[in-house]
Amino acid sequence: MSERDPKPGPAPRASGAPPVSGAPRAPRAVDVAAAAEVSIATVSRVFNNPEKVAPAIRERVLATAKAMGWMPHAAGSALARRRTSIVGAVIPTLDNEVFAAQVGAMQAAFADRGITLLLSCFNYDQDQAAHDVQAMLARGVEALAIVGEAHRPDLFASIQARHIPYIVTYSHRPDSPHPCIGFDNRQAFHTIARHLLDLGHETIGVIIQPTAGNDRVAARLDGVREALAERGLGIRPQHLCEGEWSIDFGRQSVRAMLATDPPPTAVICGNDYLALGALLEARAMGLSVPHDLSITGFDDIAISRQLDPPLTTMHVDNHEIGRRAAAYLLACLEGSRPSALPPLVPTLIRRGTTAAPRR
Amino acid sequence: MSERDPKPGPAPRASGAPPVSGAPRAPRAVDVAAAAEVSIATVSRVFNNPEKVAPAIRERVLATAKAMGWMPHAAGSALARRRTSIVGAVIPTLDNEVFAAQVGAMQAAFADRGITLLLSCFNYDQDQAAHDVQAMLARGVEALAIVGEAHRPDLFASIQARHIPYIVTYSHRPDSPHPCIGFDNRQAFHTIARHLLDLGHETIGVIIQPTAGNDRVAARLDGVREALAERGLGIRPQHLCEGEWSIDFGRQSVRAMLATDPPPTAVICGNDYLALGALLEARAMGLSVPHDLSITGFDDIAISRQLDPPLTTMHVDNHEIGRRAAAYLLACLEGSRPSALPPLVPTLIRRGTTAAPRR
DNA sequence: GCGATCTATGTAAGCGCTTACATCAATGGC
DNA sequence: GCCATTGATGTAAGCGCTTACATAGATCGC
Structure with missing residues (x-):
């Protein structure tokens, strides 16, 4: 047909010829x-x-x-098709079984649809999260799931500028500007505190993750404060320990708290890892749990039910969060505009670490 | 310059004109x-x-x-540059903290170099693993890290056909045909068994993950058998429980074993989760650990050190495995051909769950 | 002061694929 | 039996980017 006039320029690679040297090119x-x-x-x-x-x-x-x-080859088809079939998940860390479960569930749900999941762990660092989201956008993610909503505003701004669907997980505020799938952290901790109050506790300690830059944790603390306030009570400063979630921090916090006078008769922990530490340390100190000290956790991780005594905690179905987040994003990608998502309701699991305080 | 003769065909998109409708296109x-x-x-x-x-x-x-x-846009540059800057990690599951740690470490190491990590969890299913590897190759991964070497031969064949660097992690056999970074599972369990034998145990039970299609686990069992054989001992069939690793399986196995006559005086568990179950159940049955029953784990997961008594186990530095795997692949990508990797040596951590058997 | 050398920038040819449109053969209606 | 359909296949124009090579000033040596 139309002959193109040969111009000076790079000689077209002789595509029929065998590669000149070394590595055989991948077939095209x-x-x-x-x-x-x-x-x-x-x-x-x-x-x-x-x-x-x-x-x-x-x-x-x-x-x-x-x-x-x-x-x-995915890069070629992504370009031609204008669809990368990649979605991103942005979580704090894989070291917490809670997020690992969410990611696992999302990955499975997406894989079924031929969609690849890109993962980023921001280690509770907002700058890292913002950076990772940029990188994901550059990779052409078509949707994004992000744990929590306490992020730099430009993080959400850059997502919105791309008009790609996204969802905030592990958190749910009715008045959030973002679509979210999770539960009401404040409500959940209100429930826990209420449980202890109803058992008759009046001096209640709290061991909790850092609240700065973590909306979920801040909401939890608020929930406790609110429940206590309803009974005219408060958290004494010496009964509030805030620090990195770890079994060790749970241990040292409970030890410190029990050295105060009066010591708390119950401790609410921000998650099960902290509660685990609290429980182990209390027992190591020779206390009887729950009679000398009631302890509550949150998340209901795998070992919690196995402890002695088994941990009273709230159960959160993180696989379900992952599945629903994936379903929501998938629906968006298929063009529907799903309506408001109902919050999950974590359930209080009364096990062996809570009881009425000893008189 | 050279005018191309206008042919019938798709009218070129008037790139200067504003988009006709709806979504503003991403800038190019x-x-x-x-x-x-x-x-x-x-x-x-x-x-x-x-x-x-x-x-x-x-x-x-x-x-x-x-x-x-x-x-x-990554797809465009990947194409032009013939470099995707993506590498893949293929692990059994994120539900095991051991693999989560490896992935976390690799992800961090690669992120430093602007490389994105693609993750696949094959859930101990070889077909799934083979399928996931295909998908990753289609995505243009430039390197691959894979847990274990018990995979379908075509999995490795398809990687090799692409001439991309790969590494097997969490396993190390001197005579493996694959580059690998990990430890000698057989040796490690030989060490554990030896520890118990040296304490004077002669009736030793084993609770272990399914060996089928899992080279690492099979090697562990071999290690135990070998050590026992050296003392003229063996594992009685009723003292060998093989099943899905979980705390519950550990519990029920130990219960079953202790109902046999004679019961074992020590139990070697395939990982810490199983050991955890064994320990909890033994204590729940009123036994004194380690005096009535010694228990060992493997991996040294976070809670192991915290238990009461703390678990005797072998420590494996999974972050290090992840880091080294990443370093190896990075080196390959930069053109060097790193030599044989030395195995990691897991260390026996003698804590509170092993002692001489009660006479 | 003029050609040789550099440096900064532009031009255009792909990277590997999808897909609208063109084409061509076979089919069916009347 | 001939034209309108239909269905299967081919042609070629991008998708958004990188980069080899071309080009045009600026710089420098002698």
């Missing part, structure tokens, strides 16, 4: 097309619209591709 | 170039070879890009 669609004696378009159709290709040819192409070990 | 390099009054090549250089651009222009382009919220 055009190679498969040549080998199967069809056009490149047909090869593409076999993989994207198989019903549009005659069965005989389809099989031949499939066989050829398999023999050559060829699969459509 | 060409838009930034136009706005900054430079060529598209200069824009690209600003982001890839900034030193080749005059400072004044560089700043102008940077400012324009920022104002427009533009970043080079």
Whole structure:
């Protein structure tokens, strides 16, 4: 057909010639097309619209591709199709089983739809989170799930500028500007505190993660304060320990608290890891739990039920959060505009670490 | 210059015109170039070879890009550059803190070099693993880290066909055909068994993960058998429980074992979760650990040290495995061909759950 | 002061793929 | 039996970016 006038310029790579040296290039669609004696378009159709290709040819192409070990290269198709089939998940850390479970569930849900999950762990560092989101946007993620809403405003701004669907997980505020799937942290801790108050506790300690830059944790503390206030009580400063969640921090906090006068008769912990530490240390100090000290956790991680005594905590179904987040994003990607998501309701699991205070 | 003869065909998108409807398209390099009054090549250089651009222009382009919220789109650059800057990690599950730690460490190491980590959890299913690897290859991963070497042969074959570097983690056999970073599972369990034998135990039970399709676990069992055989001992069938690793399986196994006659005086567990279950159940049954029953774990997960009594186990530095795997792959990507990797040596941590058997 | 050398920038050719449109053969209606 | 359909396949135009090479000033040596 139309001959293009040969211009000076880089000599076109002689595509038929064997590679000059070393590593054999990966096969491309055009190679498969040549080998199967069809056009490149047909090869593409076999993989994207198989019903549009005659069965005989389809099989031949499939066989050829398999023999050559060829699969459509994602970068090329992403470009042509303007769809990367990648979504991103932004979580604080994999070291907490709670987030690992969410990621696992999302990954499974997306994999079913041929969507790849990109993961970022921001280690509770807002700058890291903002940076990671940028990187994900550059990678062309089509949707984003993010733990918590206490992030730099430009993080959300840059997502919104791209008009891609996103969802905040592990948190739920009715008046949040963001779509979110999770539970009401304040309400949950209100429930826990109420449980202890109803048992007759009046001096209640709190061991909690750092509240700065963590909306979920701040809400939890508020929930406790609110419940106590309703009974005319408060948290004494010496009964409030805030620090990195870890079993060790739970241990040292409970030890410090029990050295105060009067000591608390119950301790509310921001998560199960802290509660675990509190429980182990209390027992190591020779206290009887729950009679000398009641302890509550949050999340209901796997070991909590196994402890002696088993931990009273609130159960959160993190796999369900992951699944619902994935379902929401998937729905958005398919064009529907899902309506407000109902919050999950964590349930109080009364086990062996709470009881009425000793008189 | 050379006019191309206008042919019938799709009308070129009037790129200057505002989008006809709805969603504003994401800005492209060409838009930034136009706005900054430079060529598209200069824009690209600003982001890839900034030193080749005059400072004044560089700043102008940077400012324009920022104002427009533009970043080079990964799919486009991957294609042009023939480098995706993606590597894949293939692990059994995130529910085990051991693998979560490896992934976390790798992710951090790669992120430093601008490399994105793609994650797949194959849930101990070999077909899933093979499938996931295919998907990753299609995504253009430039390297791959895979837990264990008990995989379908075509999994390794397809990696090798692509000539991309890979590494097997959490396992180390001197005679493995694959580069690997990990430890000698057989040796490690030989050490554990020896520890118990040296304490005077002769009736030793084993609670272990399914060995089928799991080279690491099979090697562990071999290690125990070998150590016992050296003393003329063996594992009685009723003292060998093989099943899914979970705290509950540890519990029920120990209960079953203790109902046999004679019961074992020590139990070797395939990992800390199983040991945890064994310890909790033994205590719940009123036994004194370690005097009535010695228990060992493997991995040294976070809670193990915190238990009462603290668990005797072997410590494996999984973050280190992740870091080394990442370092190895990074080195390969930079062209060097690192030599054989030395195995890590897990260390026996004698804590409170092992002692001489009661006479 | 003039050609040789550099340096900064622009031009355009792909990277590997998808897909709108063109084409061509086979089919069916009347 | 001929034209309008229909269905299968091919052609070629991008998708957004990088980079080899071309080019045009600026700089420098003698």
